Amino acid sequence: MRDVYVLGIGQTIFGKHDSLTVNDLGAAAALAAVKDAGISPKELKVAYCGTMFSPPTPVQSILFHLGADRIPMYTVENACASGSSAVHLLFQEVALGVRDVGIALGVESLSAFNRKFGKGLLAIEGDLQGKLALTMPSFFAKLCNRLMEKRGATIEDICYPSVKNHKAGMTNPYSQYKTEVTVESIMASPMIADPITVLQCCPQSDGAAAVIICSEEYYKQHNKKAHRPPVRIAGSVISVSGAEDVSYDPLAMQVVIKGAKDACEMAGVDPQKDIDVVELHDAFSGEELAAYEMLGLCEPGEGVAFARSRAVELGGRCPVNPSGGLLSMGHPLGASGVRVVNDIARQLWGEAGVNQVEGARVGLAQMLGGVLTGIESPVVAGIQILMI
């Protein structure tokens, strides 16, 4: 395996971009990424794009805008880990020496999706549980109820990631929301599934993100930003659940626990000591609260205490979602898995502005997605560890 580096990143502002197609959004992010990398789009040797609801062949349509053509291009779908999967597949090609440089994109237009299928909670087509009214909020409401029953979490604890992340999003130029929330305003917002209210849920968003990934040799030849410390993707894992996960506790999702453990082993890091910053899938406030222990940032069972110690805020032991996370950044489904990798790279380069985690050297990006009939748990997690 060869070392793999991040050469450049780009993204659109996340939010409502009703007049833009996925091709417009993807092209804006891809163009920003190649400009950040300082290379011509003609340099790209392979392209992957993560998306859930785009029209066919979005990656070709997007890269046509930039004149990148006649290279292998693939669109991958893996629920909320679609973008993570695009990054992972590109990482593998570079690590295995198949290509020296390529682009991983993620793109989604929920505005376009809503025009086609109508607004409302996303149902899972053809899923037994979905037909019986299981939705993402109702699944994560069960997780919140478990947090309160088994971990002693209070409503304040459940709301804490939303309060923290909305505050961080205020100063992120790419975020959808620029509004602070309080426990009171969160609980005064409409109830979706007890105890999850609207302001504990990420919004529906349009947007795209792109990252240029390359070999060490290519990096040495082409990196023009000498002030940036070289950021390496030291671990990358796509973790999928199994039939046994049916009977597991949602507070101990094996798909997350094993994925994080494998990625940390691959990168040779101890999550409790070495990881300085995390960007994770906080589609729901309680989901983030449950994730700290599953990612190994603290001991099993200690996630609520870890949050109460303020370890996950800027200035704490391991800030989580200093970008504002999905809750404030927004969540254009396929784009988020690329966006979290970009935000970790930005942190390690020291380019995160007022949301900078001082001295960050190792960061973890995580996405979690899907439910499946017969597996009463999310089915896929994508995890990348970046380091300088």
Next chain:
Amino acid sequence: MSKQVVFYPGALEERDGKLVQMGHKCKDCGKTSYPAVELCPFCSSENVERVPLSTTGTVFSYSITRVPVGPFKPPIIGGYIDLPEGTRVFGQIHAKAEEMKTGMKVKVRTGVIWTEKDGTEVIGYHYVPCETGSGGA
């Protein structure tokens, strides 16, 4: 009589004049899965037989949805039910919100769960409490 369809293919079938949930029991690893799929999802064995699921179980976890979802009007109580054979099944629970408790005993009911605009009756299942006061967090 109006047309009837099962909400999910193979999820229920008629046995002795009653609609029952049908899963697969694996004769090799002994585990029961629901809904039934081609091979045992635990051990990939082909040696599976269709069996009716237990009709009672305990609530592992539940939540109450306060917005409409598809044909269902709120409040919608949905829960994971642990059956004695070790299978965890998702289903709606028809109960009062204030009587819901983790660990409470529930039993299955089968029948029409919604009616399509053309009058087609959709057959499915839900759970109801066995008795008040069972279980507890």
